[in-house]
Amino acid sequence: MEKDSMIGELVRLVGRENVLSSDMHFKLYEYDASLIRSKPDCIVLPTSTEQVSKVVKFAHDHKIPVIARGAGTNLSGGSVTVRGGIAIVLTKMNRILDMDIENLRVVVQPGVVTLDLKNVLARHGYLYQPDPASEKVTTIGGNFAENSGGPHCLKYGVTSNHVLGVELVLYDGQVVQVGGKALDNPGYDLMGVLGGSEGTLGIVTQAVLRIMPKAEAVKTMLCIFNSIEDGGNTVTAIIGEGIIPATLEMMDNLTIKAVEEAYHVGFPTDAAAILIIELDGLKDGMERLTERILDICRQNHVREIRVAKDQAERDKIWAGRKGAFGAVGRLRPNYLVNDGTVPRTRLPETLAKVVEIGKKYNLPIANVFHAGDGNLHPLILFDERDKDELARVHAAAMEIMKLCVDMGGTISGEHGIGVEKIQGMSLIFSARDIAAMKKVKAAFDPLNLFNPGKVLPETEKAA
Amino acid sequence: MSNSNQWVSALNGIVGEPNVIQDPDRLKAYAVDGLAPKAVVIPGKVEEVSRLLSYAHLEKLAVVPRGNGTKMAAGGIPGKIDLVLSMLRIHRITEHDIPNLSLSVEAGITLAEVQKKLAGTGKGSFLPLDPPYSEQATIGGIIAANSSGPRRYLYNSARDLLLGLKAVSPHGDVVAFGGKTVKNVSGYDMTKLMIGSWGSLGVITEITTKLLPLPEASATLLASFGDLAKAGSLTRKILHSVLLPSAMELMDGRAAGQIGEKAKYLVAFSLEGVGEAVDRQVAEIEELAKREGAVDTKVLKGEDDRTFWIRVRDFALASVRARLIAPLPVILRSNVVISKLAEILGNYEKMAQTAGIGCALIGHAGNGILTSYILDYDAAKMGPVVDLIGKFTDEAAKHEGNLIVESSPRDLKERVSVWGRPRSDNVVMRRLKETVDPGGVLNPGRFVGGI
Numbered sequence: 027m028e029k030d031s032m033i034g035e036l037v038r039l040v041g042r043e044n045v046l047s048s049d050m051h052f053k054l055y056e057y058d059a060s061l062i063r064s065k066p067d068c069i070v071l072p073t074s075t076e077q078v079s080k081v082v083k084f085a086h087d088h089k090i091p092v093i094a095r096g097a098g099t100n101l102s103g104g105s106v107t108v109r110g111g112i113a114i115v116l117t118k119m120n121r122i123l124d125m126d127i128e129n130l131r132v133v134v135q136p137g138v139v140t141l142d143l144k145n146v147l148a149r150h151g152y153l154y155q156p157d158p159a160s161e162k163v164t165t166i167g168g169n170f171a172e173n174s175g176g177p178h179c180l181k182y183g184v185t186s187n188h189v190l191g192v193e194l195v196l197y198d199g200q201v202v203q204v205g206g207k208a209l210d211n212p213g214y215d216l217m218g219v220l221g222g223s224e225g226t227l228g229i230v231t232q233a234v235l236r237i238m239p240k241a242e243a244v245k246t247m248l249c250i251f252n253s254i255e256d257g258g259n260t261v262t263a264i265i266g267e268g269i270i271p272a273t274l275e276m277m278d279n280l281t282i283k284a285v286e287e288a289y290h291v292g293f294p295t296d297a298a299a300i301l302i303i304e305l306d307g308l309k310d311g312m313e314r315l316t317e318r319i320l321d322i323c324r325q326n327h328v329r330e331i332r333v334a335k336d337q338a339e340r341d342k343i344w345a346g347r348k349g350a351f352g353a354v355g356r357l358r359p360n361y362l363v364n365d366g367t368v369p370r371t372r373l374p375e376t377l378a379k380v381v382e383i384g385k386k387y388n389l390p391i392a393n394v395f396h397a398g399d400g401n402l403h404p405l406i407l408f409d410e411r412d413k414d415e416l417a418r419v420h421a422a423a424m425e426i427m428k429l430c431v432d433m434g435g436t437i438s439g440e441h442g443i444g445v446e447k448i449q450g451m452s453l454i455f456s457a458r459d460i461a462a463m464k465k466v467k468a469a470f471d472p473l474n475l476f477n478p479g480k481v482l483p484e485t486e487k488a489a
Numbered sequence: 490m491s492n493s494n495q496w497v498s499a500l501n502g503i504v505g506e507p508n509v510i511q512d513p514d515r516l517k518a519y520a521v522d523g524l525a526p527k528a529v530v531i532p533g534k535v536e537e538v539s540r541l542l543s544y545a546h547l548e549k550l551a552v553v554p555r556g557n558g559t560k561m562a563a564g565g566i567p568g569k570i571d572l573v574l575s576m577l578r579i580h581r582i583t584e585h586d587i588p589n590l591s592l593s594v595e596a597g598i599t600l601a602e603v604q605k606k607l608a609g610t611g612k613g614s615f616l617p618l619d620p621p622y623s624e625q626a627t628i629g630g631i632i633a634a635n636s637s638g639p640r641r642y643l644y645n646s647a648r649d650l651l652l653g654l655k656a657v658s659p660h661g662d663v664v665a666f667g668g669k670t671v672k673n674v675s676g677y678d679m680t681k682l683m684i685g686s687w688g689s690l691g692v693i694t695e696i697t698t699k700l701l702p703l704p705e706a707s708a709t710l711l712a713s714f715g716d717l718a719k720a721g722s723l724t725r726k727i728l729h730s731v732l733l734p735s736a737m738e739l740m741d742g743r744a745a746g747q748i749g750e751k752a753k754y755l756v757a758f759s760l761e762g763v764g765e766a767v768d769r770q771v772a773e774i775e776e777l778a779k780r781e782g783a784v785d786t787k788v789l790k791g792e793d794d795r796t797f798w799i800r801v802r803d804f805a806l807a808s809v810r811a812r813l814i815a816p817l818p819v820i821l822r823s824n825v826v827i828s829k830l831a832e833i834l835g836n837y838e839k840m841a842q843t844a845g846i847g848c849a850l851i852g853h854a855g856n857g858i859l860t861s862y863i864l865d866y867d868a869a870k871m872g873p874v875v876d877l878i879g880k881f882t883d884e885a886a887k888h889e890g891n892l893i894v895e896s897s898p899r900d901l902k903e904r905v906s907v908w909g910r911p912r913s914d915n916v917v918m919r920r921l922k923e924t925v926d927p928g929g930v931l932n933p934g935r936f937v938g939g940i
Contacts, residue, residue: 126826128725128729128828129826129827129828129857130728130729130827131826172674173674173678175672179672180671183645183649184672184674186678186681187645187648187649194914196916196917200916201913202912202913202914202916202917203912203913203914204914204917206889207826207889208824208825208826208857208888208889208890208891209646209824209856209857209858210635210637210646210822210824210858211824211891211912212891212893212908212909212912212937213908213912213914213915213918213936213937213938214682214685214686214690214918214921214937215635215648215681215682215684215685215686216682216914216917216918217681218648218678218680218681218682218684219677219678219679219681219682221678221681222674222677222678223677223678239729239730239731240731241731242731262588265588265589265590266587266588267612268590268612268614268701268702268703269702270590270701270702307733307766308731308732308733308762308766308769308770310763310765310766310768310769311762311763311764311765311766314763314765315763367670367671367672367673368670369586369589369591369669369670370589370671371586371588371589396672399670399671399672400670400671400672401670401672434668434669434670435668435670436668436670436673436675437675438673438674438675439670439672439673439674440672440674441674442674443674443675443676447675450675451675451676454668454675454676455665455675455676456664456665458658458662458663458664459664459665459666459676460676461662462658462662462664462666462679462925463676463677463679465921465924465925466677466679466682466921466924466925467677468924469917469920469921469923469924469925470917470920470921481676481677482676
């Protein structure tokens with residue numbers, strides 16, 4: 027279909043005010059937080075489920091790719107229109123529809139910003155647990171599509187453990203309800219496979235989220251180490267003792283220095299590693315548990331332990347952690363972040379090897395990660411104008427993915443496959459495994475129009 | 490299709506003759522809704538499962554996977570059954586990674602055996618699932634049926650615990666999804682899709698799950714009420730409090746009586762965790778219960794604590810055994826919004842009384858799951874029971890829920906929809922089944938919408 031007539035048709039469906047089609051707009055929507063770029067053919071910002079349904083039906087009838095998009099914070103190219111088509115930007119659908127506190131549920135539109143929702147809930151004394159570091163800007167729709175994690179996922183699980191139902195626009199524009207406020211609806215757990223499907227199976231226009239009352243007590247500790255091995259060993263020892271804190275986060279020296287320069291939160295810039303350990307729950311027994319954790323830290327040569335005395339101190343520690351990517355981003359023009367994940371007992375040796383890979387390719391790597399989950403975030407720093415450096419970055423990233431797989435882990439813990447890691451899929455899945463996933467894709471999206479070119483490599487054939 | 494003599498010799502070739510049952514008298518025990526299979530095969534390796542399913546696919550045989558058979562009274566009436574595929578010989582613990590708190594086990598092992606091994610290894614850990622049939626249920630069956638129990642209030646259910654699984658597809662392909670990391674977004678989350686798919690998309694051969702350290706202390710608090718509204722109010726207050734019981738069950742007097750507790754309505758709390766927290770929660774909930782109008786409270790510890798919860802989990806089984814009636818009680822499972830559970834339990838109680846049907850009711854008050862047990866069902870009661878199921882379903886649907894028939898004799902299945910009211914997403918489920926299993930090899934006719 028001609029681009030101009032496509033735009034004309036979309037204007038008719040959703041209104042002039044909800045269609046963007048200037049070169050400037052194409053440029054603004056050609057990227058996300060990854061290194062991938064590609065311009066959409068048209069951008070629509072629907073304001074209702076009905077409009078989304080109409081646009082999807084139109085795309086289906088004319089075999090045009092459609093890509094749902096929220097705030098564009100995706101780290102693997104998931105929201106980039108690599109095959110062109112219509113970018114459906116859901117940021118205008120940003121209302122909280124139903125605060126059903128007595129049933130511990132809220133119903134939201136996909137464009138609601140995660141932190142905005144959490145702030146509203148906090149006023150009532152409730153929590154929505156998932157807390158991706160980008161929560162200030164990311165949307166619930168994007169979090170669900172990517173199955174985002176965050177520090178507190180160690181104890182509370184990732185986004186798909188907290189999204190219980192959705193209103194979903196199918197490939198032909200039909201709107202269905204999947205899951206809901208009640209648990210265990212009869213039939214296949216479609217919610218399970220939709221979470222983390224990166225917009226390749228349908229478009230979510232409403233979501234039912236599980237909320238919970240705020241914990242009685244919280245204790246946040248900042249543990250400072252002179253060696254990164256000691257930090258890693260501490261993490262392994264805590265889990266090995268059977269203690270699962272609410273968070274177990276780690277940062278290396280390069281990250282600490284960048285954070286301190288950017289935010290002045292009081293992190294010691296000469297430390298090799300810091301751990302942020304948070305406990306939450308009932309106050310009873312928490313002191314004893316804290317003592318056990320601190321003992322483990324001491325056995326692993328901790329240099330200093332700071333326990334946050336109040337909410338202000340706690341906020342400061344977390345501001346440092348959540349701002350880490352941004353702070354590291356100031357060091358070089360670009361960074362590529364991997365999110366390979368390993369069994370948490372393999373963390374110390376994996377870290378040591380990541381350092382070696384950085385040396386081998388002569389690239390600075392800053393490490394900040396969800397240590398308790400075994401979820402690494404090595405940020406490889408570079409300048410994309412330097413083509414030789416860029417090539418080394420991609421080689422190093424691939425080697426880190428392979429390393430994680432060799433350690434018994436996987437290539438993505440929470441950022442998604444998108445385009446960036448699609449070649450890594452065959453490191454963990456056989457052709458048969460991928461063929462099985464493709465059947466799911468075919469059942470939801472027989473014409474392959476939802477976010478084509480993502481997640482599943484195209485060349486794989488079942489053996 | 491070749492005749493059955495031919496394919497029986499093919500089956501013998503795959504699993505060995507001692508592992509094929511053909512004796513008609515023995516096959517009767519494997520019947521589903523009165524329909525006996527032509528053979529039972531008991532493979533000993535995943536590779537044999539793969540060869541069996543390839544063969545079944547080629548010969549268009551209908552295959553029913555099975556563990557210890559605790560859920561065979563569930564599901565729609567099968568269109569046909571050629572083979573029952575018993576997973577009982579595939580039952581190893583394949584990896585117990587204690588420091589990583591993860592475990593991989595094959596489908597045919599019982600959960601009870603797994604828990605015993607876990608409790609006795611190192612500092613002790615457990616798999617936080619507590620479904621019915623505590624001694625008999627196999628891991629494969631529990632996961633395929635997404636079976637859960639009272640402690641899901643704190644620990645959630647299989648979809649929140651499993652890290653990965655292996656399965657054999659209806660074509661015989663051996664596939665593996667997920668892994669052993671606690672976070673994983675590589676590819677589609679096929680593990681969740683397989684959980685609760687009742688063997689209709691693949692035969693689960695192995696799972697990998699998170700474990701939790703054994704709690705330091707545990708206790709149970711029972712609060713009996715004369716007034717259901719007061720019992721319901723207590724459960725809602727706990728739900729919105731900072732307290733963290735691992736289970737919160739609400740039951741009617743008939744259910745309470747059968748597990749040996751005298752009460753018109755009983756609320757049971759399980760408390761687990763560090764000693765200080767258990768003691769404080771017992772004291773605080775007890776006080777709150779009294780304030781809410783409990784007529785009596787009781788604390789159970791040690792062996793009493795343990796056996797109480799086994800009785801709740803195995804409610805149907807124990808009752809059936811005690812009465813020596815045919816082992817097919819009618820069990821209905823409703824899912825509703827959490828805050829309405831007590832109110833709905835009361836309405837169900839009245840409806841059953843009006844219908845003259847003896848019905849015991851037990852609900853997960855923190856999860857909105859209500860199970861109704863009609864234990865003395867006989868064919869003479871069919872009409873009123875069909876009516877009652879309709880009324881129960883209407884009531885659940887009013888509160889954003891549904892009702893499934895978890896166990897029932899065949900005659901009743903012919904009159905009701907065992908998977909409840911159709912939902913708008915059934916269209917996707919049907920396409921999924923048709924794409925994954927176009928030949929209808931696995932469990933045909935027994936799942937939602939006759940899938």
